[in-house]
Amino acid sequence: MLPLAGCSTFVEDWVSPAVATNLQGGLQNAQTNHQRNKGDDKKLSKEREKLKQQGKCPVCSGMGKSPDGLYTCDACKGTGKYSE
Numbered sequence: 001m002l003p004l005a006g007c008s009t010f011v012e013d014w015v016s017p018a019v020a021t022n023l024q025g026g027l028q029n030a031q032t033n034h035q036r037n038k039g040d041d042k043k044l045s046k047e048r049e050k051l052k053q054q055g056k057c058p059v060c061s062g063m064g065k066s067p068d069g070l071y072t073c074d075a076c077k078g079t080g081k082y083s084e
Helices: 004-053
Strands: none
């Protein structure tokens, strides 16, 4: 068995740097994902505005139903048309 002093040295030398590296990588990924989501939000709002200009419901993209066809769109009541 390793004595306690040896165990703490192992933790300080090997485990702590590995955990710090993993934490830093996770923080960088979270920041990148947040920036990516802002871009997606802009793109989605632009597409919704385009559908409104075309007179189509922005919720169902003018289909009047859900993508699987099982549910009627509550926003346009199944018409597929945009109304304020």
